[in-house]
Structures are given as C-alpha cells and as structure tokens.
Amino acid sequence: MSTINSLYQHFIFIFFVCFFSCKNISTDKGLSNKQKNQNRELSDSILPYIKYQEDLIAFTNVILVDGTGKSIKQNQTIIIENGVFKAIGNATNIDIPKNAKTINLKGKTIIPGIVGMHNHLHIPRFPDVGDIASKLYLASGVTTIQTCGAAAPYKELALSKRIETGKQIGPDIIPSAPFITGEGGNPNMIIPRDTKHLKDTLQHWLDQGVKWFKVYRNTSPTDLKIIIDKAHENNCKVRGHLCSITFEEATKQGIDCIEHGLNSASDFRSNKEYGICNGDHNYMDNLDIGSQKVKELQQLMIDNNVVLTSTLSIYEASIPNRAYADVRTLKAMSPFLLNQYKDRRTDFDKNINDTIRNNRLKRIMLFEYQYYKMGGLLCAGVDAGRHVLPGFGDQRNYELLLESGFSTQEAIQIMTNNGAKVLERSDIGTIQVGKRADFVILNGNLETDTSVIKNVEHVFKKGVGYNADKILEAITNKFGIE
Numbered sequence: 258m259s260t261i262n263s264l265y266q267h268f269i270f271i272f273f274v275c276f277f278s279c280k281n282i283s284t285d286k287g288l289s290n291k292q293k294n295q296n297r298e299l300s301d302s303i304l305p306y307i308k309y310q311e312d313l314i315a316f317t318n319v320i321l322v323d324g325t326g327k328s329i330k331q332n333q334t335i336i337i338e339n340g341v342f343k344a345i346g347n348a349t350n351i352d353i354p355k356n357a358k359t360i361n362l363k364g365k366t367i368i369p370g371i372v373g374m375h376n377h378l379h380i381p382r383f384p385d386v387g388d389i390a391s392k393l394y395l396a397s398g399v400t401t402i403q404t405c406g407a408a409a410p411y412k413e414l415a416l417s418k419r420i421e422t423g424k425q426i427g428p429d430i431i432p433s434a435p436f437i438t439g440e441g442g443n444p445n446m447i448i449p450r451d452t453k454h455l456k457d458t459l460q461h462w463l464d465q466g467v468k469w470f471k472v473y474r475n476t477s478p479t480d481l482k483i484i485i486d487k488a489h490e491n492n493c494k495v496r497g498h499l500c501s502i503t504f505e506e507a508t509k510q511g512i513d514c515i516e517h518g519l520n521s522a523s524d525f526r527s528n529k530e531y532g533i534c535n536g537d538h539n540y541m542d543n544l545d546i547g548s549q550k551v552k553e554l555q556q557l558m559i560d561n562n563v564v565l566t567s568t569l570s571i572y573e574a575s576i577p578n579r580a581y582a583d584v585r586t587l588k589a590m591s592p593f594l595l596n597q598y599k600d601r602r603t604d605f606d607k608n609i610n611d612t613i614r615n616n617r618l619k620r621i622m623l624f625e626y627q628y629y630k631m632g633g634l635l636c637a638g639v640d641a642g643r644h645v646l647p648g649f650g651d652q653r654n655y656e657l658l659l660e661s662g663f664s665t666q667e668a669i670q671i672m673t674n675n676g677a678k679v680l681e682r683s684d685i686g687t688i689q690v691g692k693r694a695d696f697v698i699l700n701g702n703l704e705t706d707t708s709v710i711k712n713v714e715h716v717f718k719k720g721v722g723y724n725a726d727k728i729l730e731a732i733t734n735k736f737g738i739e
Contacts, residue, residue, distance in 0.1 A: 299423040299721075306426060306731075308715055309722030313338050315353045318363035320702055321345075324687035326670040329704050335367065337694045340720025345690055366703040368669050369688050370400025370695030370718060372676030373428070373651050375516055375566050375638025378416065379408035380737065384445075387416045389736045390647040391427025393589065396728035397648025398697035398710075400718045401676070401685060403431040405496060405516065405566075405638065406471035408445070410435050414465060426728065428718070431680060433469045434462035437484060439501065441534075442475035449480055459487045468493045474500035474521075474534050478510070485511045496566070499523065500534035508557055514564040514679065517640075519544075519624035520572060520617075524554055542616065546623040552631070555624075559633045564679050567625050567671070568640040569618070569657035570650040575643070576614040577605035582644035585711070589646055589729065594737035598644045622661035629663070629671070636675040646736060655710045665704045694720040 299307075319333040323345075334351040336344040344351050353359055376394065378387040385408065394402060407413045410432070417430035436446040437458075449455035459470070470488050472481055472495065481495075481502055488495045489511065496514035499507055503524040504515055515521070523529055525544055526536030544551065558565070574580050582590075582598055590598065629635045637658070639650030651672065658668035677686025684693045696717050701709035713725040 300425065303423065303426050306723050306727050307721060308724045309358075309717070310720075311358045313354060313357040314720075315357040315359045316362050316367065316698075317348060317353075317359060318361055320362075320364075320366040320704070321688065322366060322368045322666055322669045322703060323689065324369040324670055324673040325689070326666050326674070329666055333367075335688070337717075337720055340694050342688060342690050342692050342694055345688065362698065364700075364702065365714070366699040366701065366709060367688065368398070368697050368699065368703065369673040369686055370428075370697060370716065371398050371651050371672050372636070372674075372680065372682075372686055373399045373402040373638045373672075374514075374564075374636040374676045374679060375405040375568050375640045376402035376647065376651070377406065377408070377639075377641055378404055378413050378430075380642050383737055384408035385412050386647075386737065387412060388425075389732050389738075390641070391416065391420065391425065391430070392728050392732050393647040393649065393736065394428045394651075395426060395648075395716055395718070395723060396713065396725040397652055398699075398713050398716050398725075399428050399648050399651050400695040400697075400716065401429040401431070401680070401682070403469060403638075403676070403680060404433045405469070405640075406436045406473070406498075407433045408435070410462070410465075410467075414467075426723070431469065432467060433471055434459075434465075434467045436471050436473045437476060437480070438473035439475035439477045439480060442473060446473055452483060455480055455483055456487060459484065463487075463491050463493065470495045472497040472499075472502075474498060476501060478502055478506060478532050481507065481512070482510050496564075501532055503529070504563075505554055505557060508561050508563050511561070512563060514566055515558070516566045517568050517572075518565055518628075519546075519621045522554075522624075525550075541620060542613065544620060546620055546627055551624070552627070555628050555631055555633060559628075559631060562634070564634045564636060565625065565628050567635055567637040567654065567658070569622065569625075569637075569661070570645050570653040571640040571642055572614075572618055572621060573653070573657060574645045576618060577608045577611050578615070579618075580605055580644070583649070583711075585729070586644055586646055586649055588733055589649075589736045590644070591734055591737040594644075601643070622657070626662045629667070634675055634678065635671050636679055637672045649711075652710045656707050659707055698722075 314337050316335045321330040321333040332348055334348045378390050413432045417432050419425040420427040438446045485495050494513040497512055498516045499521050500523050504522050505524055525540035529536030637654045641647045655668050674686040685695050694717055698714045699709050700712040700714045703709045715722045
C-alpha cells in the first residue's frame with residue numbers, strides 16, 4: 258500500500274512539473290520556435306531594437322520601388338516567409354495566408370536595403386568609429402556596406418564577425434585591407450618598400466579573408482599592376498581613389514572600381530607627369546563633359562567593366578552655400594565634431610558667394626549621369642567625413658542623384674541593385690521573390706517627395722525589422738567621441 262501511495266505522489270509531482278513547464282513554454286510571449294531560435298542567436302543588446310520578427314508577415318497597400326530600375330508600383334502586397342520574399346504583386350493577385358501578421362502600409366514606400374559601396378568605418382582623426390557608424394548605417398536603411406579601405410583593419414574584421422554572428426547591430430560588412438599608397442603618400446597607409454614587401458603585405462590580408470583592396474592617390478603604376486594581378490589571382494577586387502595614375506591607365510591595367518568620379522580623374526590635368534600626383538586641377542572648371550575625349554574615356558571604362566562610385570554628399574560638404582548639417586546630424590555628432598562643424602561654418606560664411614565648387618559639383622554630376630546613360634555601372638557610397646555622417650550621407654546621395662537628373666527608380670537602383678552586382682551578391686539589392694528580405698519602410702511617397710528618403714520607419718535585414726528611431730535615440734551625441 259505504501260508503495261502505491263509513493264507511486265501516486267510521484268505521479269502527481271511529475272504532472273504538476275510538466276503542467277507548469279508546458280504552460281511557461283506555451284506562453285513565451287507568443288513566439289514561434291523559429292522566433293525563439295532567432296532570439297537566442299541575437300545578443301540581448303540587439304533585442305530592444307527589434308520591432309518585427311515573425312515567421313510570416315504580409316505588407317499591404319505598399320508603394321514599391323524594387324531596385325530593378327523599373328516603374329514604381331502602387332498598391333502592392335509583399336509577403337515574407339522565414340526572412341525571404343515569398344510573394345510580391347497587386348493586392349488582387351496575392352492571397353495572404355491566414356496565419357500571417359498583416360501590416361497596412363498605405364501612404365508608405367518600400368525600397369531595398371541600401372548597399373553602400375564607399376562606406377568607411379573611420380573618419381579623419383578617428384581611425385575606428387565602427388560601433389556607432391554601424392548603428393547609423395542600419396538606422397538609415399543601409400543593410401550592406403563595402404568599406405573601401407580600412408584605417409583599423411583588424412577591428413573592422415572583428416566588427417564584421419560580431420554583426421554576422423548576431424552579437425552587434427549593423428549592416429553586413431564586406432571589409433577591406435588597409436589603404437595602399439606610394440612615396441609621398443599618407444604615412445598611416447601602406448607604402449610598399451619594394452616588390453617583396455608589397456606582395457607579402459597583400460598575401461597577409463588575403464590570409465585574413467579580405468576580398469577588396471583600395472589604392473590611394475600616390476600609388477605607382479608598377480605597384481598598381483602587382484596589386485591587381487595578385488588580387489585577381491585570388492578572386493579579389495581592386496578599387497582606387499586615383500591621382501598619380503589616370504583613369505585610362507588604371508582601366509588598361511584592369512582595375513575593378515574607380516572612386517569619386519570626375520573629382521579624382523587626372524586624365525584631363527595640364528602638366529600631369531606619368532606616375533606622379535600633380536598637374537593643374539582647373540580642368541574641373543572648363544571641361545566639356547559631352548566632348549569626344551570624355552566620352553572616349555568613359556567608353557573605355559565601360560568596355561572594360563570598370564565600376565564608377567558616386568560620392569556626391571562628401572563633395573557637397575565642401576561647398577560654402579551647401580555645407581549645412583541637418584538637425585539629425587547635429588543631434589548625433591559628439592561635442593568635438595559639433596564644434597568642428599561650427600568652426601567650418603564660420604569660415605564658409607565668409608566665402609558664401611564662392612561659386613567655383615558649385616560649378617565643379619555640376620560637372621561631377623554630369624560625368625556620372627553620362628556614364629550611367631552610356632551603359633556604365635554606377636554605384637554609390639557616403640565616404641563619411643566633415644558633417645556627412647554614415648547613413649545620413651547615403652540618404653543625401655539619393656537627393657543629389659535626383660538633382661543630377663536621375664529618376665527615383667534609377668537612383669534607388671544605383672544605391673541598391675548596382676552595389677549588389679559589384680559585390681556579386683544575387684541574394685540582395687532588389688525586392689524580388691526568392692531574395693533575402695533586406696528592405697526599408699519609408700514614411701511617405703518617395704516618388705513625390707524627395708525628403709522621404711530620410712523618413713526611415715523600420716529597416717529589415719534578413720527578415721528582422723528594426724525600429725530606426727530607437728537606434729538613433731541610443732547614439733545621441735556619440736558619433737566621434739574622443
């Protein structure tokens with residue numbers, strides 16, 4: 258009898274343990290198994306910024322700019338399942354599953370996540386601003402970046418890994434090796450002592466897993482050839498902010514990307530010496546962009562699949578009557594950067610009527626517009642510095658691309674799909690069925706109001722939706738802390 262009582266008591270104990278355990282599991286904030294797995298993969302520091310993390314979610318009444326360059330579509334329904342675009346189309350043609358979380362986005366625009374192609378994790382005087390910069394990028398709708406030269410390469414690699422493994426918030430980071438320059442160049446960059454030193458240095462960074470090398474203004478033609486050959490042998494790419502080497506020379510050597518457009522072209526300088534960063538810069542004031550010599554250079558670049566990277570926002574920051582920081586920027590900058598900005602503005606105000614750089618900006622814009630229209634692959638990046646902050650500068654690039662003559666859909670294509678093409682990433686860059694759900698919800702109609710690009714509501718990366726405002730609130734006055 259005592260044995261029976263003992264078994265009965267044991268049964269009652271097991272029953273209550275199971276009952277309360279199962280109850281706790283079933284009421285775990287209503288999360289599915291997949292969501293709970295995702296939450297375990299993401300650091301606790303990331304979870305407060307997440308707004309949406311459903312297995313199945315549907316957005317209705319969407320204004321869609323899909324990144325392909327095709328016409329903007331109205332009243333679209335987008336269904337995302339397990340972090341991938343499952344269905345996209347007119348509301349009348351899409352059946353929304355009953356178990357999907359449905360969100361009405363009437364009056365709002367969806368664009369692909371921005372792919373920033375000149376998006377450093379450093380600024381002048383600060384070799385590593387990666388922690389705050391990564392948050393700024395994501396909050397601004399930038400879901401993937403190529404850093405285009407590293408000032409703190411090991412930290413950049415480590416940050417890329419932390420974001421990849423869910424330890425930190427930010428865009429996917431495709432890291433770079435340190436800048437490579439030449440004699441007379443910046444001493445904080447790699448200045449090869451000889452061929453062996455250059456090749457050994459390249460091999461070191463290849464061993465770290467780097468896929469991109471950036472050459473800078475003083476690189477010699479001989480070194481550039483070695484860099485390109487070594488990179489291409491290892492399925493890597495080379496991009497350049499040029500000066501000592503002309504666009505024509507770099508193109509014929511096999512460079513993959515050229516940065517900053519017309520502003521870094523030494524092809525048209527008078528008194529330019531071979532392999533030396535010198536010559537007269539006044540070509541920027543009188544060069545006919547539609548001339549045969551310019552078009553022949555651009556056609557050579559196009560025929561050799563050279564990518565041109567637009568960085569309009571950083572150039573604009575040097576123009577006295579245009580170099581103004583917006584409220585968001587002032588709020589995000591550290592006191593040190595804020596004081597720097599105020600000092601620059603004082604100097605700019607003294608030269609407010611200087612039109613030289615305004616006219617140069619117009620020529621840079623024309624050069625890029627013509628390159629695109631001739632069939633060249635144009636992408637964009639912020640090249641953060643001065644008061645042009647990570648992410649915010651990418652948004653400003655959109656407005657400047659429209660000022661250059663591009664349509665809404667063309668500008669978005671340049672900033673998203675074209676970058677994905679350069680990175681050889683077929684899973685991102687456009688909003689199409691089967692692709693990864695990286696996209697941005699903008700509050701307003703982007704086609705009718707250019708400034709809507711700044712009205713980021715939520716940013717989705719791998720199907721997880723982040724609250725942009727919460728991210729920005731957490732970094733107030735923290736960008737550029739000494």
